[in-house]
């Protein structure tokens with residue numbers, strides 16, 4: 098949805114709006130409403146997680162011990178840093194310092210790739226240890242319900258997978274922004290698309306801030 | 317309401333004749349054209365879902381299951397539900413009339429995000445294509461509710477395609493919701509304060525809130541069903557200890573509010589039609605406006621009434637039952653206020669008004685029988701019987717489809733520049749009312765006597781009631797086909813419509829019929845409240861010329 102907003106930027110004021118103010122407020126309100134939708138989208142998964150955690154508490158605790166909290170922590174650090182670089186990108190865009198904006202956006206992209214790299218390492222090790230819930234899932238531990246553990250990993254892969262998909266979409270949008278600022282600088286006269294992408298990116302970051310303790314930390 | 321622009325554009329360029337090429341339609345950013353694109357798309361699904369209803373009623377003519385075998389019968393009622401709920405009722409009024417009218421009613425050139433609007437149509441068509449493929453590739457036999465573990469493990473057929481279709485169509489609905497919320501907040505003409513908004517706009521605001529906050533929950537739920545079936549990640553799988561009741565919670569968290577996505581816009585239409593043809597401001601405007609919001613908010617907290625017999629705790633059931641009774645209050649507020657509006661109004665029984673009156677009767681029955689089902693003790697007897705089927709259809713068909721027809725007739729002159737034939741319009745309102753009641757009234761009795769839904773055979777003593785119902789269905793179908801027929805006929809042979817054939821208030825009536833692409837010449841300024849009618853004055857001025 099953010100692409101739809103972004104694509105209007107080469108016109109200073111789109112035909113349906115009266116002035117820049119109305120346009121700017123509409124775009125940011127649209128983004129916030131979209132993020133409310135995203136919140137409910139992840140909300141369904143969080144609800145499922147909490148319900149099952151309650152039902153299979155021991156299995157969930159045992160299963161979460163097999164996640165590497167250090168890698169999860171590293172990824173938290175990476176995403177938090179990327180939120181900072183993104184904020185700086187927005188700041189420089191408002192100040193019309195397009196070279197710095199490109200730099201910060203590329204830095205954010207690099208961090209996002211780093212996040213996906215760490216995820217790749219984590220996913221491969223889980224799959225290698227037979228923890229892929231749709232394959233030959235093996236979880237043997239005294240007194241632990243393997244079915245509950247399998248549901249934990251089902252939720253783990255679904256939640257982090259959908260979150261990772263959002264990171265990938267963020268990378269695509271940022272790449273596109275960099276492309277447009279670099280090649281069509283004269284047409285890109287306002288910072289709205291960068292600010293909107295910033296909002297989206299902070300949201301993706303925020304989802305992870307909830308996912309990390311829920312999946313990796315609490316016992 | 318008054319606008320700065322009232323000039324007539326007879327025979328000049330409008331949004332329909334400005335460009336006839338197919339490309340201009342498929343790439344249009346004009347909200348009016350996008351509304352018509354939606355109209356064509358949902359008409360196709362109305363016909364598909366409607367013919368399945370006729371097949372169901374044909375099967376039920378006799379007690380034996382002979383015309384459709386059980387498997388085919390299951391697939392038929394499933395696709396009847398999926399087609400009509402996800403691809404007809406949910407987009408019906410918002411995506412067609414809402415798209416067409418919101419910017420006009422707000423005095424705007426377009427919605428806030430025209431590209432997003434067009435994208436929503438393409439996303440809808442993508443979902444519709446998936447749904448059609450699912451239908452052709454073997455169909456689905458789970459019922460439109462996709463309950464697990466039937467849908468995720470045991471069902472035959474194209475479940476993954478069908479849930480993907482609903483998933484994709486859901487995002488089209490979310491896009492419309494986002495667009496409308498921003499449009500209503502940001503695009504109002506000078507002077508058009510919230511308390512001056514037409515009630516149609518209030519209704520759509522409430523609808524959009526549900527679309528944005530409810531639809532993502534069903535999206536993720538159907539996603540999990542799809543993932544479980546296609547890849548094997550079992551979140552609801554009982555073999556692992558997964559909880560099918562959790563699916564039901566998540567499903568109804570959207571699907572109960574979705575009922576309000578399907579009825580609130582209809583209530584918006586009824587407010588406009590009744591105010592116009594009673595020549596009175598809607599009685600208790602504020603109450604009607606806020607009752608839409610109350611329905612939207614309360615509607616999010618009643619989903620458990622679908623699960624009284626699903627093993628949900630009794631205390632949860634009691635809470636859900638009480639809140640369900642509460643949500644009936646704002647609906648009743650609307651009915652009372654419309655009735656009070658009619659009192660001492662100067663009533664004109666045009667076709668849209670007849671449809672609106674039909675709505676008031678049918679929706680009242682649909683709403684009140686909902687209270688039977690909201691009482692836990694009664695629901696244990698009535699759950700999953702034809703009583704539920706009848707209740708649901710009274711609200712969805714008697715409510716939303718009849719309201720859609722009221723709106724379609726009311727704004728048809730504005731949308732097409734042509735009048736529909738008034739006599740046939742009145743006939744259609746009458747035929748659909750009779751056909752509808754004949755179809756569904758016997759189903760209340762059948763349900764009360766214990767006829768379960770979703771069976772193709774039944775004991776012989778119920779045949780009379782089933783025959784009555786099937787006969788009603790053919791009358792209803794004839795009414796709908798008649799309507800579709802003369803509306804299409806009127807596109808070429810209908811009388812040319814003036815800018816305001818009803819003498820109605822509202823900005824949309826101050827632009828030519830059909831409106832020019834940019835809607836308003838110059839910028840409209842609103843100086844008065846909505847529905848500033850005065851009956852006596854209008855009678856003298858003969859501003860009301862039609863009929």
Ligand SMILES: [Cu+2]
Nearest residue numbers: 572619621622
């Ligand atoms: Cu409900």
